Structures are given as C-alpha cells and as structure tokens.
Amino acid sequence: MPEKSKGEVQSKRSAILDAARDLFTQKGYEETTIAEIAQAAGVxxxxxxxxxxxxxxxxxxxxxxxxxxxxxxxxxxxxLDLPFEKVPEVLIEKIFHAGRQKKKHMALLQIDVFSSEDMLQYKKVNAQLTEAISTFLRNAIARGYLAPCDTDMYAQLLYLLGRSVLHQCFAVEKGEREDLYRHSMADLIKRLFSGPPLSMS
Amino acid sequence: MPEKSKGEVQSKRSAILDAARDLFTQKGYEETTIAEIAQAAGVxxxxxxxxxxxxxxxxxxxxxxxxxxxxxxxxxxxxLDLPFEKVPEVLIEKIFHAGRQKKKHMALLQIDVFSSEDMLQYKKVNAQLTEAISTFLRNAIARGYLAPCDTDMYAQLLYLLGRSVLHQCFAVEKGEREDLYRHSMADLIKRLFSGPPLSMS
Amino acid sequence: MPEKSKGEVQSKRSAILDAARDLFTQKGYEETTIAEIAQAAGVxxxxxxxxxxxxxxxxxxxxxxxxxxxxxxxxxxxxLDLPFEKVPEVLIEKIFHAGRQKKKHMALLQIDVFSSEDMLQYKKVNAQLTEAISTFLRNAIARGYLAPCDTDMYAQLLYLLGRSVLHQCFAVEKGEREDLYRHSMADLIKRLFSGPPLSMS
Amino acid sequence: MPEKSKGEVQSKRSAILDAARDLFTQKGYEETTIAEIAQAAGVxxxxxxxxxxxxxxxxxxxxxxxxxxxxxxxxxxxxLDLPFEKVPEVLIEKIFHAGRQKKKHMALLQIDVFSSEDMLQYKKVNAQLTEAISTFLRNAIARGYLAPCDTDMYAQLLYLLGRSVLHQCFAVEKGEREDLYRHSMADLIKRLFSGPPLSMS
DNA sequence: AATGAATGAGGATTCATTCAT
DNA sequence: GATGAATGAATCCTCATTCAT
Structure with missing residues (x-):
C-alpha cells in the first residue's frame, strides 16, 4: 500500500468523526454505538x-x-472588503448557507457539555466566536453604525441566538421555514444597529 | 381515607419528575438510573x-x-396593569428570577427531542409561549411602540434567545454573570422596540 | 345483579382458562402475562x-x-354400539375432528411438566386415557381382533403417538396435511390389529 | 498459539450449548440464567x-x-451389513441406548418452536431423519418385508412416535420402564411389518 | 368476591473498553 | 498502527404477586 500517506492516516480520524456526526444526529448520542461508528467509518x-x-x-x-x-x-x-453595512446580511446569509449544507448535523449544536475537560474546549471555541463578533461590533460602534453597548455581551447574545436559530430552523423544523428565519434575523440585526444610544450597565 | 384525592395520584407523577429533574441536572441523564429516581421519589x-x-x-x-x-x-x-413600556423589563426580570430560583434545572432547557410524540408535546408548549409573546408584540405595534414586523417569527426568535440565554447564564455559567445577561437582554429588547420601521419579508 | 348465578362465578374460572389457552398457544407461555390473560378474560x-x-x-x-x-x-x-372393527377408525376420526376444532390449542399438548404437583395431575389424566385405550385393546384381544400384547404399554404408545401426531399435524403444520395424517394413522392401526400373534416380553 | 484452530472457535459455541443442555434439563429453561450458562461454559x-x-x-x-x-x-x-429383518430391532436398540446415555437431556426433545427461523432449522433436521426412515421403509417394501404404504407419512409417524417415547421413557419416567418401552416398540414395529397390504389414501 | 395500583426482585441484554495477535 | 473477539459491569425494564380498599 504505497499510497498510504499521512493524509490517509489523518483521514481515519476524520472518517470516524464524519461517521459519528451522521450517526449522532440521526439516532442520538446514546443510541449510537462505537461498533456502528467504526463500521460506518470503515475501521x-x-x-x-x-x-x-x-x-x-x-x-x-x-x-x-x-x-x-x-x-x-x-x-x-x-x-473586510465589503461595505460595512452589508456585513450583517452577508454573515447571516453565510451562516444559514452553512446550516443548510449541514442541515442534518445541526442537532449537534444542542449538546450538553459536562466534563470540565470538554468545557475548556467549548469555551475556547465560544471565545473565538464571540471575540470575532465582538470585534465586529466594536468596529461598528467606532464607525457610528451602532450605538455603544457592551460588545462582549452583545456578541454572546448574538452567538446564542444564532446557534439556537440554526438548531431550531434546521434540526427541529428541517429547514422548512428557513427564509422566514433568515429574514427575521436580518431584520432584527438591522434594528439593533439603528437603535438609539443607551447607557451601559 | 377520604383525603386520597386526585391530587395525591398526581403527586406520584410529580414526585418522580421532581426527583428526576434534580438527578438529571446534578449527574446528567445517562448517569442517573431509574433506581435512583425511584428512591429519591419515594416509590x-x-x-x-x-x-x-x-x-x-x-x-x-x-x-x-x-x-x-x-x-x-x-x-x-x-x-396587563403595567404601563406598557415597563413590560419588557418586568418580563425579563421575572424570567431571570425564575431561572435564578431553578438555576440547577436550567440544563433541562437544552435537551434533544427525538420521538415524534415528544415533539408534539414540545410544539404545544412552544406554541403557547410564542403565542403569548406574539400577542404582546402585536399589541406593541398597535400602540406604536414597535415598528411592524412578523410578530410570529420575532416571538420565536425571542423565545429561542431567552431560552438559550437562561441556559447559558445559569446552567453553563452558574449565574455568575446574571446581571450582565439581564441588562444586555433588556438593552437589546429596547433597541428592537425603538428600531425604525422596516419592510417585511 | 340478580342474574349473577353460581354458573357465572364458575364462568370466571373458565373465562380465565379460555383466555389463557388462546394466549399461551398464540404467544407461548413465557411471553404471556397475567395482565393479558386477565384483560382477555375480562377480569x-x-x-x-x-x-x-x-x-x-x-x-x-x-x-x-x-x-x-x-x-x-x-x-x-x-x-360401544359400533361394530368392533369400526371403532379405531371412528376414534381416529373423532380425535382429529377435535384437533381440527381446537387446532390453535394443540400447542398445549407439548408442554413441559416440572413440578411434582403438576406431575400428579398429569399422571391422572394420562392414566385415565391409557386405561381407556388399554381396556379397548384388552377387549379387542378377547374378541380375537388383536394379537395378545402388553395392552398397557400399547395404550401408552398409542397415546403418545396420538398426542404427538395431533401436535405436529395441527400446531406445527397448521392442519395442511390432516388427511394424510389421519389416513396413515388409521392404516397403521389396522396393521397393528391384523398383525400376527407375538410372544410377550 | 498456532493450535488455535477453527475447532477451538467452534468449541466455544459447543461449550455454551453443552452447558445450556445440562442446565436446561436440570433446572428448566426459565429457571436457568444466562449468567449460569456462561459460567458453566467458562466464558x-x-x-x-x-x-x-x-x-x-x-x-x-x-x-x-x-x-x-x-x-x-x-x-x-x-x-447396511445387517440382515434386513434385524434392522428395526437394532435401530430401536441403538436409539434407546442413546437415550439412556443422554437420559437427562431427553427433556429437550419436547420444546416449543416458535420463530420461523427456528422452524426452518427444525424442519431440516426433521427432514433428514424422516428421509432416512422413509428410505428404509421403501427398501423394506421393495424386498417384500412391508406392505406398501405412504412411506413418507409412515416415516413421519415413526419419527414422532420415537421422539415421544424417548421423551416419556427417559425424561418423564426417568428410564424406569425402559425395557417395557423398548420391547413394546419392537413388537409394534414387527406387527407393522407383517401387516396386510392396504389400499393407500 | 373483586379490584388494580404498587411492589421490587430478578434477568436478559447491551456496549464501552481492552488486549493478544 | 490495526484488528475484533472477548469481556463483564451495569441497568433498563418486566411482570408475577400482593393487599388495602
């Protein structure tokens, strides 16, 4: 087997994750066995x-x-190349697009994180995401598009809302009302951006 | 025993649910056994x-x-007796209060619903809640406090956001940043209410 | 309820037995629960x-x-009113007729008898049947229709054969080859009756 | 471990069956637990x-x-090397000998077969046995030892009789009357063989 | 006699994990 | 690294039986 490159070895981990993702979202975590994952992954x-x-x-x-x-x-x-006011819409578009692509995996957005080890990883990803959103919000405030606010908390809220909506839209409702969700999300974000300045907590 | 009312029969079901709630949130679903639930419920x-x-x-x-x-x-x-503009704040206050009271149970807001039977019950509760929110929003629009929007979708988004925030605030973060979450939520709602009229989808 | 006569009380025991017979033969003994029997019996x-x-x-x-x-x-x-040589055929006819009527119950002929208490009852029924057959055989020998033999053992063999055949014919094969079984049985009996005298063990 | 042949793998299945046979016949099916079987089988x-x-x-x-x-x-x-007329006696002798050896297992001859999968296997074994008997009967007829008959049905009857007798003789009566059963069986077979020609169904 | 809610011992079955090859 | 047969602890669930009404 001369073709067995590093990439192939790597692909075994991926194959397992891919198989697991499918099975977890189809049948749930508990109902999925290691044997099934292994078989589906071909290992x-x-x-x-x-x-x-x-x-x-x-x-x-x-x-x-x-x-x-x-x-x-x-x-x-x-x-960064986009006119600033277009960004929210484009982001929403992209996020829903991703959700649509991986519709069946959206159920994974709603999992319990128990072990503290998991929690660390979870916080890392969470921080990465909220930081990105927060940066964007700070930018928006600096440019006057958004009334000042606690950008970190807003980022967190938007992250939670986005995750929740993706889950509801694709995992629960199977994407049937995607358009409604997307438009409402966009609408909601626009309102936030045009809201009046408020005193911070 | 003439006191053996319907309530007592009901209480057995409730006792089980109460015990289960505590155990599920303390130890997790999988780690909780039926025997434990039964014992804790006294049955x-x-x-x-x-x-x-x-x-x-x-x-x-x-x-x-x-x-x-x-x-x-x-x-x-x-x-209904409150001045209308106070309602969001009061609602948020009440919701977070409830979350604080039942802090340890908030993890139950994030569970997988698989069976179609469960789904039905879930949709019933969901519908009840979003309908209440939607009614409030329609009211707000009628009185000019809120720019017209798809009230059903907004209600759904707010419901998802609220549930997600309660879960994150109390179940994940143990209530440590409750004030921040509450204020940000209130702030966010206010912005929505003062946002400009927008064309609907 | 003035109609509740002794017969009705008696019928409760019967109702239970009837329900049990149906369920035992349909689903097997182990797979049948008391609750099912009770429900089917209306008690x-x-x-x-x-x-x-x-x-x-x-x-x-x-x-x-x-x-x-x-x-x-x-x-x-x-x-007793029949010409003697007709008796076997008539008996076989009647037995298969009974089997046909209660086809679905024939599975009960093949049950394990474990407890010694059961064994006693079983032996009683067994003795009753084999005695009847044995009497008939003795009669047949006395009249010269049958070569002398150990009538008790022959009765036992015939009883076992009959029970086994009924079970196979109706419980296993669902009566599809009943005619074949009946004719072969009759044929076999006739041969026995016309067999030569043999020395007894 | 080069000795780990196919036979060893096979032996695990056999060990389980052997253990189960003993336990089922000693304590009964329901009273035997998988744990007991496993322990007895050493797995x-x-x-x-x-x-x-x-x-x-x-x-x-x-x-x-x-x-x-x-x-x-x-x-x-x-x-095949025996004089033809000796065969029945020898067969009966051998069958009873086998029953005597495995006396305690004879209870297994009388079990319920419910699943259609079981039924298939059962029919295979059944067919094998009745075919062997049938062949012998055809042979007997050809040589004039036996009056023509439906050999397949006769084979089936003899098979049922034999199984039933083994069960009764060894499982129910613990072999106490083995001699009586064996002689009666031999006697009965002889009579069949000397019976008159009869019209077939 | 009749009920059926409650019991809880008991066992079949599963499946994550290991380890000899 | 890769395998998959073997493990056995762990638990869900069943259901015969009881007994207060």
Missing part, C-alpha cells in the same frame, strides 16, 4: 480508540468541529 | 413505569414541565 | 389469583383441561 | 451473545443439536 472498533480516548470524546470532537467550522465564517478575510 | 422502580413508558419520557416530561412553568410567566394577568 | 389481575395460585397453575389447568377433553372421546358410551 | 456473559442472539436461540440450538445426534444413528453405514 475496526479498536481503531476508534487509537484516535479517541472514549465515546464522549468523539461527541465533543464532532460537535466542536462543527462549531469551529461555523466560526470560520466570521474570520473570513473577504468580509 | 418503587416498577411504579415509575406506571407513569412513564421509559427513561427518556421522564426526561422529556421534566423538560417540558420546566418550560411550561416559564410559560406561566407570560400569562400572568398582572402584567 | 381484574387480582381476580386471577382467586382461582389460581400462580401462573403455572393456569398453564397446567389449561393443558390438562384440553387433554381431559380429548380423553372424553374414549369414554363416549356410543362407541 | 463471559457477553460471549454468549456472540454466538446466540438470545436465550431462546440457545434452547433451540441445544434441542436441534440433540436431535441431529439421534439422526446420526440412522445414517450409520454399518446398518
């Missing part, structure tokens, strides 16, 4: 344990992977 | 199965129960 | 225990009841 | 489920295994 059961210490680590991996993917959207450098 | 294992078909049904029951409790806040008739 | 669970000490007693009751029913065939006095 | 509980899908499949396996063992008797090539 042996034991191999799974070469890449993950236990079952829950696979869930965390799959979930954070997904969220990190969404985080990338905010870090896309081409956003 | 026999078999009795649990007189009221719930399986373990997951207990989880759903506990979660919906909790959400239905929050829904009551919106149906409080004394809200 | 409460507790009532079952007024008539039977435990589940196994119901099985024994249902099974022996059935076998006792078959035993009645041999004790029918009208058999 | 872990989970291992049992690598070879059998559920408890009942073990019962079926044990039963069919036993019956297949008895079937071997009929396929013994040395039978």
């Amino acid at each position: 042996a059961v034991g191999t799974v344990y070469l890449y993950f210490r236990n079952k829950h680590e696979i869930l965390t991996g799959a979930s954070l992977d997904l969220e990190a993917g969404l985080a990338q959207i905010f870090l896309d450098p081409t956003l | 026999a294992v078999g009795t649990v199965y007189l009221y719930f078909r399986n373990k997951h049904e207990i989880l759903t029951g506990a979660s919906l129960d909790l959400e239905a409790g929050l829904a009551q806040i919106f149906l409080d008739p004394t809200l | 409460a669970v507790g009532t079952v225990y007024l008539y039977f000490r435990n589940k196994h007693e119901i099985l024994t009751g249902a099974s022996l009841d059935l076998e006792a029913g078959l035993a009645q065939i041999f004790l029918d006095p009208t058999l | 872990a509980v989970g291992t049992v489920y690598l070879y059998f899908r559920n408890k009942h499949e073990i019962l079926t396996g044990a039963s069919l295994d036993l019956e297949a063992g008895l079937a071997q008797i009929f396929l013994d090539p040395t039978l």
Whole structure:
C-alpha cells in the first residue's frame, strides 16, 4: 500500500468523526454505538480508540468541529472588503448557507457539555466566536453604525441566538421555514444597529 | 381515607419528575438510573413505569414541565396593569428570577427531542409561549411602540434567545454573570422596540 | 345483579382458562402475562389469583383441561354400539375432528411438566386415557381382533403417538396435511390389529 | 498459539450449548440464567451473545443439536451389513441406548418452536431423519418385508412416535420402564411389518 | 368476591473498553 | 498502527404477586 500517506492516516480520524456526526444526529448520542461508528467509518472498533480516548470524546470532537467550522465564517478575510453595512446580511446569509449544507448535523449544536475537560474546549471555541463578533461590533460602534453597548455581551447574545436559530430552523423544523428565519434575523440585526444610544450597565 | 384525592395520584407523577429533574441536572441523564429516581421519589422502580413508558419520557416530561412553568410567566394577568413600556423589563426580570430560583434545572432547557410524540408535546408548549409573546408584540405595534414586523417569527426568535440565554447564564455559567445577561437582554429588547420601521419579508 | 348465578362465578374460572389457552398457544407461555390473560378474560389481575395460585397453575389447568377433553372421546358410551372393527377408525376420526376444532390449542399438548404437583395431575389424566385405550385393546384381544400384547404399554404408545401426531399435524403444520395424517394413522392401526400373534416380553 | 484452530472457535459455541443442555434439563429453561450458562461454559456473559442472539436461540440450538445426534444413528453405514429383518430391532436398540446415555437431556426433545427461523432449522433436521426412515421403509417394501404404504407419512409417524417415547421413557419416567418401552416398540414395529397390504389414501 | 395500583426482585441484554495477535 | 473477539459491569425494564380498599 504505497499510497498510504499521512493524509490517509489523518483521514481515519476524520472518517470516524464524519461517521459519528451522521450517526449522532440521526439516532442520538446514546443510541449510537462505537461498533456502528467504526463500521460506518470503515475501521475496526479498536481503531476508534487509537484516535479517541472514549465515546464522549468523539461527541465533543464532532460537535466542536462543527462549531469551529461555523466560526470560520466570521474570520473570513473577504468580509473586510465589503461595505460595512452589508456585513450583517452577508454573515447571516453565510451562516444559514452553512446550516443548510449541514442541515442534518445541526442537532449537534444542542449538546450538553459536562466534563470540565470538554468545557475548556467549548469555551475556547465560544471565545473565538464571540471575540470575532465582538470585534465586529466594536468596529461598528467606532464607525457610528451602532450605538455603544457592551460588545462582549452583545456578541454572546448574538452567538446564542444564532446557534439556537440554526438548531431550531434546521434540526427541529428541517429547514422548512428557513427564509422566514433568515429574514427575521436580518431584520432584527438591522434594528439593533439603528437603535438609539443607551447607557451601559 | 377520604383525603386520597386526585391530587395525591398526581403527586406520584410529580414526585418522580421532581426527583428526576434534580438527578438529571446534578449527574446528567445517562448517569442517573431509574433506581435512583425511584428512591429519591419515594416509590418503587416498577411504579415509575406506571407513569412513564421509559427513561427518556421522564426526561422529556421534566423538560417540558420546566418550560411550561416559564410559560406561566407570560400569562400572568398582572402584567396587563403595567404601563406598557415597563413590560419588557418586568418580563425579563421575572424570567431571570425564575431561572435564578431553578438555576440547577436550567440544563433541562437544552435537551434533544427525538420521538415524534415528544415533539408534539414540545410544539404545544412552544406554541403557547410564542403565542403569548406574539400577542404582546402585536399589541406593541398597535400602540406604536414597535415598528411592524412578523410578530410570529420575532416571538420565536425571542423565545429561542431567552431560552438559550437562561441556559447559558445559569446552567453553563452558574449565574455568575446574571446581571450582565439581564441588562444586555433588556438593552437589546429596547433597541428592537425603538428600531425604525422596516419592510417585511 | 340478580342474574349473577353460581354458573357465572364458575364462568370466571373458565373465562380465565379460555383466555389463557388462546394466549399461551398464540404467544407461548413465557411471553404471556397475567395482565393479558386477565384483560382477555375480562377480569381484574387480582381476580386471577382467586382461582389460581400462580401462573403455572393456569398453564397446567389449561393443558390438562384440553387433554381431559380429548380423553372424553374414549369414554363416549356410543362407541360401544359400533361394530368392533369400526371403532379405531371412528376414534381416529373423532380425535382429529377435535384437533381440527381446537387446532390453535394443540400447542398445549407439548408442554413441559416440572413440578411434582403438576406431575400428579398429569399422571391422572394420562392414566385415565391409557386405561381407556388399554381396556379397548384388552377387549379387542378377547374378541380375537388383536394379537395378545402388553395392552398397557400399547395404550401408552398409542397415546403418545396420538398426542404427538395431533401436535405436529395441527400446531406445527397448521392442519395442511390432516388427511394424510389421519389416513396413515388409521392404516397403521389396522396393521397393528391384523398383525400376527407375538410372544410377550 | 498456532493450535488455535477453527475447532477451538467452534468449541466455544459447543461449550455454551453443552452447558445450556445440562442446565436446561436440570433446572428448566426459565429457571436457568444466562449468567449460569456462561459460567458453566467458562466464558463471559457477553460471549454468549456472540454466538446466540438470545436465550431462546440457545434452547433451540441445544434441542436441534440433540436431535441431529439421534439422526446420526440412522445414517450409520454399518446398518447396511445387517440382515434386513434385524434392522428395526437394532435401530430401536441403538436409539434407546442413546437415550439412556443422554437420559437427562431427553427433556429437550419436547420444546416449543416458535420463530420461523427456528422452524426452518427444525424442519431440516426433521427432514433428514424422516428421509432416512422413509428410505428404509421403501427398501423394506421393495424386498417384500412391508406392505406398501405412504412411506413418507409412515416415516413421519415413526419419527414422532420415537421422539415421544424417548421423551416419556427417559425424561418423564426417568428410564424406569425402559425395557417395557423398548420391547413394546419392537413388537409394534414387527406387527407393522407383517401387516396386510392396504389400499393407500 | 373483586379490584388494580404498587411492589421490587430478578434477568436478559447491551456496549464501552481492552488486549493478544 | 490495526484488528475484533472477548469481556463483564451495569441497568433498563418486566411482570408475577400482593393487599388495602
């Protein structure tokens, strides 16, 4: 097997995560067995344990992977080239697009994070995302597009809202009312941006 | 025993739900056994199965129960006596108050709902809540406090945001930043209410 | 309820046995629950225990009841009016007729009898039947229709064969080859009757 | 471990069946637990489920295994060397000998077969046995030892009779009257063989 | 006699994890 | 690294039986 490059080895971890993502979102975490994941990924059961210490680590991996993917959207450098007032709409567009693509995986946005180890990873991804949003908000305030506010908290709220909406729109409602959700989100953001200055807490 | 009223029969179901709520939020769903729930509820294992078909049904029951409790806040008739512009703040106050009281149960706001039977019940509670919010929004529009919008979708977004924030604030962050969350929420709502009229989708 | 006569009370025991017979033969003994039997019989669970000490007693009751029913065939006095050589054929005819009627119950002919208490009852029914057959055989020998033999053992063999055939014919094969079985049985009996005298063991 | 041949893998399944046979016949099916079977077989509980899908499949396996063992008797090539008229006696002798050896297992001859999958296997064993008997009967007819008859049905009847008798003789009566049963069986067979020609159905 | 809610011991089954190959 | 047979602890759930009404 001369073609067995590093990339292929790497792909085993990915294959497991991909398989797990599908199964977790189809049948739920508890109802999915390692054996199923291994089979779907085309590896042996034991191999799974070469890449993950236990079952829950696979869930965390799959979930954070997904969220990190969404985080990338905010870090896309081409956003900077846009006229500032277009950005929210474009972001919303991109986020929903991603959700639509991975519709069936959106259920992973709603998982419990228990172990403190997971929590750390979760906070890292969360921080990355809220920081990106916060930066954008600060920028907006600086340019006068947005009345001053606690940008960190606003970023957090927007992040929670976005995640929740993606989950509801795609995981629960299967994308049937996507347009409504997208437009309402855009509308809501615009209102925020045009709201009056308020005293900060 | 003439005192054996309907309420007593009900109390067994409730006792189980109460016990389950505590255990699920303390130790997590998977780590909680039926035997523990039964013992904590003061009933026999078999009795649990007189009221719930399986373990997951207990989880759903506990979660919906909790959400239905929050829904009551919106149906409080004394809200009608308030000056209209005070209502959002009062609502937020009340909701966070409830969250604070039941801090340890807020983790139940974020559960997977898989079976279609659960889904039905879930939609019922959801509909009740969003309808209450939607009514309030329509009212606000009629009185000129809010620019016209798709009140049903806005209600849904606000509901999702509220649930998500309660979960994050109390279940994930243990209430440490409650004030920040509450103020930001109030701030955000105010901005929405003062936002400019926008064309609807 | 003035109509509640002794017969009706008696019918409760019968109703339970009837329901049990149906369920045992449909789903098997283990797979049938007391609750199902009670419901099918139209009585409460507790009532079952007024008539039977435990589940196994119901099985024994249902099974022996059935076998006792078959035993009645041999004790029918009208058999005595028949020309002797017709008797085997008529008996076989009657037995298969009974099997056909209660086709679905024939599975009960193949049950394990474990407790010594059951065993006693079982032996009683068995003795009753084999005695009837044995008497007939002795009669046949006396009249010269049958070569002398150990009538008790022959009776036992014929009883086992008959029970086994009924079970196979109706419970396993659903009566599809009933004619074949009936004819072969008759044929076989005839050969026995015309066989040569043999020395006894 | 180069000795780890296919036979060893096979032996695990066999060990389970052997253990199960003993336990089922000693304590009864219901009273035997998987844990007991596993321990007696020297394997872990989970291992049992690598070879059998559920408890009942073990019962079926044990039963069919036993019956297949008895079937071997009929396929013994040395039978062909005997003078034809000796064969029945020898067969009966061998069958009872086998029953005596495995006295305690004879209870397994009388089990319920419910699942259609079991039924298939059962029919296979059944067919094998009746075919062997049928062949012998055809042979007997060809040589003039037996009046023509429906050999397939006769084979079936003899098979049922034999199984039933073994069960009664060894499982129910603990072999106390073995001699009587054996002689009666031999006697009965002889009579069949000397019976007059009869018209077939 | 009749009920059926409550019991709780008991067991089948599952499945994450390991480890010899 | 890769495998997958073997493990056995752990738990959901069942259901025969009881008993207060």
